[in-house]
Amino acid sequence: MAYDEFLADRIRQQLNEKHVVFSELKMMGGLCFKVDDKMLCGIHIDKKYGDSLLMARIGESVYEHELKKPECLPMDFTGRPMKGYIFVTPEGFDADNDLAYWIDLCLAFSPFAKLSKKRKGDK
Numbered sequence: 001m002a003y004d005e006f007l008a009d010r011i012r013q014q015l016n017e018k019h020v021v022f023s024e025l026k027m028m029g030g031l032c033f034k035v036d037d038k039m040l041c042g043i044h045i046d047k048k049y050g051d052s053l054l055m056a057r058i059g060e061s062v063y064e065h066e067l068k069k070p071e072c073l074p075m076d077f078t079g080r081p082m083k084g085y086i087f088v089t090p091e092g093f094d095a096d097n098d099l100a101y102w103i104d105l106c107l108a109f110s111p112f113a114k115l116s117k118k119r120k121g122d123k
Contacts, residue, residue: 003030003043004052010096011041014103030055038113041106044087049073054088056102059109066105084109 008031015022015033022040025032032042032055042055055075058066060083066072071092074081093099 003045007043007052007054007093010099011043011103014096014100018103018107020107035107035110036115038110038115040110041103046087049089051090053090054093054099054102056086056088056106057109057113058084058086058102058105059112060084062105062109 011033020035023034023037025034027042030042030044033040039055039057041057044053044055045051046053053073063084063086066086067074069092071089073087073089075085075087076082088102093102
């Protein structure tokens with residue numbers, strides 16, 4: 001199952017409306033949106049959940065507060081949640097203003113996010 005193309009289009013539209021310069025990177029059946037070469041948000045297919053989830057890089061300062069919301073899950077690929085990153089279930093981004101809320105949180109954190117170190121072979 002591929003990621004939700006409709007959700008990808010909605011994210012692109014939100015970023016374009018906010019005049020954000022971004023790039024996209026396909027990753028293991030999902031899609032990552034990057035700003036200034038840093039992950040902003042993305043779409044992840046969760047086999048346990050059975051649907052596309054919004055990955056949001058929101059930072060540790062708001063992580064605990066947002067995680068209390070019923071539509072939020074810890075971002076956990078390996079059995080150890082990544083602080084500052086969450087998954088949002090479709091109920092949390094069905095409405096355009098809800099999706100805008102998550103993207104705004106990601107954009108607010110992005111200037112403070114650390115850039116990943118380049119690996120050998122990366123451009």
